[in-house]
Amino acid sequence: MSIQVVLPTAFTRHTDGRKQFDSTAANLPALLAELDQTFPALATQIKDENGKLRKFINIYINDEDIRFLGGDSYAFQDGDEVMLIPSIAGGRR
Amino acid sequence: MFQPSLLSRSEESPMNYSNPSYELACTECGKRFGNQPLSACPDCVAPLEVVYDLLSAKGVFTRDSIARGPASIWRYARMLPVPEGFQPDLPVGFTPLVHASRLGKRFGAASLYVKNDAVCFPTLSFKDRVVAVALANAQKFGFDTVGCSSTGNLANSVAAQAARLGLKACILVPADLEPAKILNTLVYGARLIRINGNYDAVNRLSMQIAGEYNWGFVNVNLRPYYSEGSKTVGYEIAEQLGWRLPDNVVVPMAGGSLIRKIRKAFQELIFLGLVKKPAQPVRFFGAQATGCSPISVAVKDGVDDIMPQKPNTIARSLAIGNPADGAAAAKMILEDGGWAEDVSDVEIVSGIQEMAETEGIFTETAGGVTTAVTARLYAEGRIAPGETTVVCITGNGLKTTDALAGRFDHLDTCAIRPRLADFDALLRSLDAEPELVAAN
Numbered sequence: 124m125s126i127q128v129v130l131p132t133a134f135t136r137h138t139d140g141r142k143q144f145d146s147t148a149a150n151l152p153a154l155l156a157e158l159d160q161t162f163p164a165l166a167t168q169i170k171d172e173n174g175k176l177r178k179f180i181n182i183y184i185n186d187e188d189i190r191f192l193g194g195d196s197y198a199f200q201d202g203d204e205v206m207l208i209p210s211i212a213g214g215r216r
Numbered sequence: 217m218f219q220p221s222l223l224s225r226s227e228e229s230p231m232n233y234s235n236p237s238y239e240l241a242c243t244e245c246g247k248r249f250g251n252q253p254l255s256a257c258p259d260c261v262a263p264l265e266v267v268y269d270l271l272s273a274k275g276v277f278t279r280d281s282i283a284r285g286p287a288s289i290w291r292y293a294r295m296l297p298v299p300e301g302f303q304p305d306l307p308v309g310f311t312p313l314v315h316a317s318r319l320g321k322r323f324g325a326a327s328l329y330v331k332n333d334a335v336c337f338p339t340l341s342f343k344d345r346v347v348a349v350a351l352a353n354a355q356k357f358g359f360d361t362v363g364c365s366s367t368g369n370l371a372n373s374v375a376a377q378a379a380r381l382g383l384k385a386c387i388l389v390p391a392d393l394e395p396a397k398i399l400n401t402l403v404y405g406a407r408l409i410r411i412n413g414n415y416d417a418v419n420r421l422s423m424q425i426a427g428e429y430n431w432g433f434v435n436v437n438l439r440p441y442y443s444e445g446s447k448t449v450g451y452e453i454a455e456q457l458g459w460r461l462p463d464n465v466v467v468p469m470a471g472g473s474l475i476r477k478i479r480k481a482f483q484e485l486i487f488l489g490l491v492k493k494p495a496q497p498v499r500f501f502g503a504q505a506t507g508c509s510p511i512s513v514a515v516k517d518g519v520d521d522i523m524p525q526k527p528n529t530i531a532r533s534l535a536i537g538n539p540a541d542g543a544a545a546a547k548m549i550l551e552d553g554g555w556a557e558d559v560s561d562v563e564i565v566s567g568i569q570e571m572a573e574t575e576g577i578f579t580e581t582a583g584g585v586t587t588a589v590t591a592r593l594y595a596e597g598r599i600a601p602g603e604t605t606v607v608c609i610t611g612n613g614l615k616t617t618d619a620l621a622g623r624f625d626h627l628d629t630c631a632i633r634p635r636l637a638d639f640d641a642l643l644r645s646l647d648a649e650p651e652l653v654a655a656n
Contacts, residue, residue, distance in 0.1 A: 132427030133256060168261060179261045181538070186417060188524050188538065208423055209256045210263075210540055 126203040128154070130165075133209060138165035146205075151182060151195050154205065169207065179210045218617045231357055238297045240264040240440055249395075251297070253357050253437040263540075264296045264440045268321045270487055277488055279459060280499035288337075289345055289448040295484060296349055297441045299356040306380060308348045309335050309448050311513035313456035316607070318574040319587075323594040327604040329462070330571075331453055333611065334579050337402065339376045340612035341369035341580075342474065346445035347377050350434035351442040355381065359432035365422035366435075367415050367470065367533045368397030369580075369611050382504065386431065394532060396615045414527055416538045432460055443541075450481025453606050454491050461491050461498050463603035466593065467588045468610055469511050469556070470534040471501040472545030478608075479548055490581055500549050501598070502556035503589035505529035505564060505581075511542045520547040530561045530619045531581040533611060555598050563588040565620065568613060578613035586610075596608070 148154035158166040232252040244262035286290025289309035320328035333342040378385035385406035507529030522542035527535035567588030632638040
C-alpha cells in the first residue's frame with residue numbers, strides 16, 4: 124500500500140524542494156510520525172509542541188477534506204493523494 | 217504594542233518594503249515580517265495580520281484630518297496598509313448609510329440603518345474596498361499579474377481594478393457561478409478559469425498556484441493587506457453615525473473576515489479617541505445561509521471550532537464551507553455577546569424582496585441572507601427595538617437576478633394598445649384582483 128503526499132511550495136524549504144513523496148503510512152497519525160524521521164524540520168513546522176497537527180493546516184485526501192472522511196481514523200487507501208496545505212488566513216484572535 | 221520593523225530600508229527589495237506605520241505580524245507567535253507578499257508564518261504556519269503603530273496615529277488620524285480627505289476609503293488611508301507615495305485615483309467606498317425607517321417598521325425597529333455597499337464603486341460590492349488596498353500593495357511589490365479565488369464579487373472587482381491599473385488578471389471561480397458574475401469579470405479583459413468544484417476547492421488550488429507563479433493573489437499571498445480594506449466599512453459606519461458606534465451590527469459571513477475587521481475598526485477608533493467607548497461592547501451578529509452555515513453552527517454550539525460543510529445554497533457569494541476566518545469570527549461574536557443565525561433559500565429571496573420593497577435597495581442573495589437574519593433577530597428578541605442597529609448590505613442584486621427568475625411573472629401584465637380606454641380597463645381589472653404578492 125502506497126500513498127502520495129503532496130506539499131505546497133510553502134512547505135518545501137524543509138524537504139529539499141520536494142513537492143511530493145511516497146509513503147506507506149496507514150493513516151494521518153502514522154504519516155505525521157513518519158515525518159519525524161524523514162523530514163524532521165517539516166514535522167516541527169506543521170506540528171505543535173504537543174506533537175499535534177497545527178490548527179492552521181488542512182489535510183485533503185483526493186480533494187476531500189479529511190474531516191469529511193473521519194479525520195485521524197481514516198485509513199489511507201492505496202493510491203490516495205494526501206495534500207497538506209495551510210489554511211491561508213484567519214487566526215483565532 | 218507596536219514594535220519597530222526589523223527590516224531596514226537598505227534591506228528592501230521589490231518583494232518587501234518597510235513602513236513606519238504598519239507591518240505584518242504572526243497572529244500566534246508574534247514574529248514580525250516587515251511588508252511582503254506572505255500570508256502564513258514560515259515558522260508556525262499561523263496567519264499573518266497587519267499591525268499598526270497606533271500611538272503614532274494618535275493626534276494625526278483625527279476627525280478633522282479625515283473630514284479633509286476625499287469621499288472614499290482613502291480618507292482613512294493613515295490607518296490602512298497602503299505604501300508611502302501611493303496615489304489612489306479610484307473613489308472606492310464611502311457608500312451611503314441609510315436610515316431604514318420603512319424596513320424598521322416591518323421589523324419593529326426604531327433605529328435601523330442599512331450600510332449600502334450594493335452601490336460601492338467600481339463594481340457594486342464591498343469587495344472593491346479590499347481589492348483597492350490589495351492592489352496598492354501588488355503594485356508596490358512589482359507584480360504584473362494579480363489573481364484571486366472568488367465566489368463572484370471579488371472576481372468582478374479584481375478584474376475591474378486590475379484593468380484600471382494596467383495589471384493582468386487571472387481569476388479562478390467555481391464552474392457553476394452566476395452568469396452575471398462571469399460576464400462582469402470577462403468584460404474587463406481578465407482571464408477567467410472555471411474550476412469543477414466548490415469555492416473551497418478553488419481556494420485550495422489558488423494556494424498552490426500562488427506558490428508556483430510570481431503573481432499577487434489578493435486573497436492568498438496579499439491577504440493580510442486585502443483584508444484590512446474591510447475596516448473601512450467600520451470607519452464609515454462610525455463617521456456616518458456622527459462619530460458614535462452602533463449598539464449592533466449585522467454582517468453576512470462567508471470567510472468570516474468582514475465581521476472581524478469592522479470590529480477591529482471600532483477598536484482602533486476607540487483607542488485613537490475618535491469615538492467614545494460604549495458602556496456595553498458593540499454586539500456583532502453574523503448572518504449565513506442554512507445551506508452553508510459552519511460559523512453560525514459553531515456560534516450556536518458556543519464553540520469556536522469550525523466543522524466544514526459542503527455548501528448548498530443560492531447565496532453563492534457566501535458559500536464557503538471551510539471559512540478561513542471562521543474560528544476567529546465565532547470567537548469574537550461570542551465574546552461580545554452577539555449571535556449568529558442562518559436562513560433558508562426561501563427566506564433569502566423574501567429578504568431580497570423586503571429590502572427592495574421598503575428601502576428601494578436591490579441586494580444580491582447575500583443581502584437577502586442578512587435582511588432575513590435581521591428580521592429573525594428582532595422577532596426572537598435578540599435585538600431590542602430601540603437599539604441602534606446597522607445591517608451591512610455587501611452586494612448588488614443585479615448580479616444575482618437568476619435567484620429571482622420567474623418570481624414576478626404573475627405581476628407582469630399583458631401588453632395593451634396605446635389607448636387610454638385600454639389603460640383604464642386594465643387598471644380596473646388589476647384593482648379588482650386580490651392583493652398581489654410575489655409567490656413563495
